Amino acid sequence: MIDTIYIEDSVRDHARTREICNRYKEANIIYCQQYTEIFNRKAQNFRIQKQNPALILARKFKNFVLEAPASYGIGGGKNYYFSHMLNCLYDCRYCFLQGMYRSAYYVLFVNYEDFQDGITAITSKPGEEAWFFTGYDCDSLALEPVTGFMEFFSPFFKKNTGAKFELRTKSTQISTLLSQSPLDNCVVAFSLSPDSIARALEHRAPTLEKRINAIRKLQHAGWKIGLRFDPVIYIDGYQEVYSDFFKAVFSKIDAQSLHSVSLGTFRLPKTYFKNIKKIFPDELLFAGPLENISGMVSYEKELETQLLKFCESNIRDYISDKIYFPCT
Amino acid sequence: MINIVCALKCEARPLIDHYGLQPRPVDNIKLYQNTKINLVVSGVGGKACASAVKRLAEFQAQPSAWLNIGIAGHGKLAMGTGRLIHKITGPDGLNWYPPSLVLNIGNKLSKNKIDSISLITVDQPEKSYPENCAYDMEATYFYQAAINHQTSELVQCYKIISDNNCSPTDNINAKQVSILIESKLPDIYNIIEALICLHKQSTSKLPAIDITDMINNHHFSHYQKLRLVKLLERLSLLTSQDKVSDLVPKLKSSSQVLTWLENKIKELPVKLT
Ligand code: SF4
Numbered sequence: 001m002i003d004t005i006y007i008e009d010s011v012r013d014h015a016r017t018r019e020i021c022n023r024y025k026e027a028n029i030i031y032c033q034q035y036t037e038i039f040n041r042k043a044q045n046f047r048i049q050k051q052n053p054a055l056i057l058a059r060k061f062k063n064f065v066l067e068a069p070a071s072y073g074i075g076g077g078k079n080y081y082f083s084h085m086l087n088c089l090y091d092c093r094y095c096f097l098q099g100m101y102r103s104a105y106y107v108l109f110v111n112y113e114d115f116q117d118g119i120t121a122i123t124s125k126p127g128e129e130a131w132f133f134t135g136y137d138c139d140s141l142a143l144e145p146v147t148g149f150m151e152f153f154s155p156f157f158k159k160n161t162g163a164k165f166e167l168r169t170k171s172t173q174i175s176t177l178l179s180q181s182p183l184d185n186c187v188v189a190f191s192l193s194p195d196s197i198a199r200a201l202e203h204r205a206p207t208l209e210k211r212i213n214a215i216r217k218l219q220h221a222g223w224k225i226g227l228r229f230d231p232v233i234y235i236d237g238y239q240e241v242y243s244d245f246f247k248a249v250f251s252k253i254d255a256q257s258l259h260s261v262s263l264g265t266f267r268l269p270k271t272y273f274k275n276i277k278k279i280f281p282d283e284l285l286f287a288g289p290l291e292n293i294s295g296m297v298s299y300e301k302e303l304e305t306q307l308l309k310f311c312e313s314n315i316r317d318y319i320s321d322k323i324y325f326p327c328t
Numbered sequence: 329m330i331n332i333v334c335a336l337k338c339e340a341r342p343l344i345d346h347y348g349l350q351p352r353p354v355d356n357i358k359l360y361q362n363t364k365i366n367l368v369v370s371g372v373g374g375k376a377c378a379s380a381v382k383r384l385a386e387f388q389a390q391p392s393a394w395l396n397i398g399i400a401g402h403g404k405l406a407m408g409t410g411r412l413i414h415k416i417t418g419p420d421g422l423n424w425y426p427p428s429l430v431l432n433i434g435n436k437l438s439k440n441k442i443d444s445i446s447l448i449t450v451d452q453p454e455k456s457y458p459e460n461c462a463y464d465m466e467a468t469y470f471y472q473a474a475i476n477h478q479t480s481e482l483v484q485c486y487k488i489i490s491d492n493n494c495s496p497t498d499n500i501n502a503k504q505v506s507i508l509i510e511s512k513l514p515d516i517y518n519i520i521e522a523l524i525c526l527h528k529q530s531t532s533k534l535p536a537i538d539i540t541d542m543i544n545n546h547h548f549s550h551y552q553k554l555r556l557v558k559l560l561e562r563l564s565l566l567t568s569q570d571k572v573s574d575l576v577p578k579l580k581s582s583s584q585v586l587t588w589l590e591n592k593i594k595e596l597p598v599k600l601t
Pocket of ligand 1 (some may be wrong): 089091094095096097137149205249
């Protein structure tokens with residue numbers, strides 16, 4: 001799967017680097033001074049690189065934990081995110097990463113301990129409840145067998161009961177979670193889309209059925225589950241597609257024990273949208289009824305409102321209002 | 329299409345013969361070509377190489393993939409060893425990393441694995457090979473010039489070891505160089521095919537929209553022309569038809585044309601496949 005590994009000089013001897021290199025004994029190892037020599041340089045093409053991304057092992061030096069965008073909250077106090085990794089195993093056509101980066105290589109910051117210090121620095125201050133989101137610049141679990149992210153962070157989450165964590169994912173890599181008792185302060189949030197939409201747009205991601213199976217297993221084991229219907233996509237006949245979808249999802253999982261459900265439509269900052277359209281000019285999603293309002297590209301207002309209202313009223317048939325969070 | 333740059337005629341000779349490349353008179357470039365390959369002989373040294381890349385790029389309407397083929401020195405590798413280059417260090421100490429995708433595809437095509445190594449570009453021939461890497465006089469200049477015209481995944485260097493600690497640079501002659509390059513034609517073929525394959529995949533574009541008739545019939549402002557092209561492209565994509573301008577009925581003004589197109593697009597089903 002990974003043929004080439006670039007290694008920053010600063011993490012050449014890091015234990016996590018050695019572990020990963022041991023896993024990929026056949027990989028071509030190339031050393032560099034800084035990951036930025038390779039990642040996101042001029043004259044790179046996300047679409048070509050995505051065919052077979054290399055892995056870059058690097059050290060992050062600052063900004064370990066950042067304030068999350070406003071739309072990220074699920075009812076808690078202050079929201080933060082941290083990204084131990086840039087880029088994703090999956091290839092969702094609506095993903096902002098394609099527009100943000102010119103490079104599709106995976107960058108893994110192996111100094112996990114520094115992220116933990118960043119979180120501790122926030123949680124140790126008295127104040128309101130803090131939520132920490134992972135899976136902003138990557139999928140939280142998709143590369144777990146390589147990154148060992150949850151294996152390392154679980155004990156930390158367990159210890160930091162004052163903080164809350166959300167792992168956002170489409171992955172079925174849940175064995176690390178299933179091998180331990182559920183963490184009370186951790187929510188595993190699955191992004192779900194109707195099967196036909198997932199097949200058209202969420203390339204390389206597990207099918208809806210597989211995601212639902214993963215949710216069922218985690219619920220059975222006692223993990224808190226969030227559902228993220230985000231982005232919902234406007235297509236002709238969306239009413240039937242989405243009502244069948246919600247019906248199927250809520251009939252297969254335990255809606256009563258859900259932690260949270262959120263809903264949002266397709267939206268991208270204009271500059272990212274332009275970049276993505278350039279590399280995927282023939283993508284039908286981008287030929288849809290979109291408009292640019294104040295630098296954000298999303299569905300034409302009237303259609304967006306119809307779509308959201310429809311989905312919202314459907315979702316509310318299955319869950320209580322207390323756990324419903326629309327993304328704005 | 330692929331552009332190959334060699335510094336020396338003796339490096340180019342086996343390729344010219346093997347691919348049946350014909351000389352093409354172009355100002356200031358020694359160009360040889362067939363329907364798939366442009367080969368330019370740049371002359372020795374970084375400046376000559378960079379300027380050959382620039383001139384060839386300017387001469388082309390569409391950007392092509394780029395491949396630098398040539399000889400290099402290496403302290404340890406045996407003469408005749410062929411290697412793709414995954415890291416290039418310039419005389420200024422700056423590093424460049426040609427992406428590895430071609431290597432992966434090349435290896436899938438090839439019976440023999442094509443390995444890759446680091447390379448240092450020097451301005452004077454290197455005789456002592458202090459680092460465990462290849463030495464040449466062009467790759468940095470080639471790479472920097474070529475990525476001005478093409479995405480870096482489609483810019484690669486392939487070097488064949490012509491001198492090492494046992495056989496110094498002074499021993500090399502033109503005939504030997506041609507023999508060394510010729511012995512690597514199977515690898516070169518696989519690299520060329522890999523580059524062409526990647527290039528094809530990277531150039532998925534919408535069909536070119538011809539608005540000549542429309543702008544002859546009506547006056548479109550600059551902004552309206554841009555809008556017209558965008559709407560026609562969108563219509564083409566949504567209807568899977570190439571010549572969508574034929575769909576537009578005879579109308580009185582440019583703004584009527586634009587409104588017709590907007591309405592037409594609104595009527596079409598919104599779908600993803
Ligand atoms: S799973 Fe998330 S991060 Fe990964 S490609 Fe899809 S949208 Fe992007």
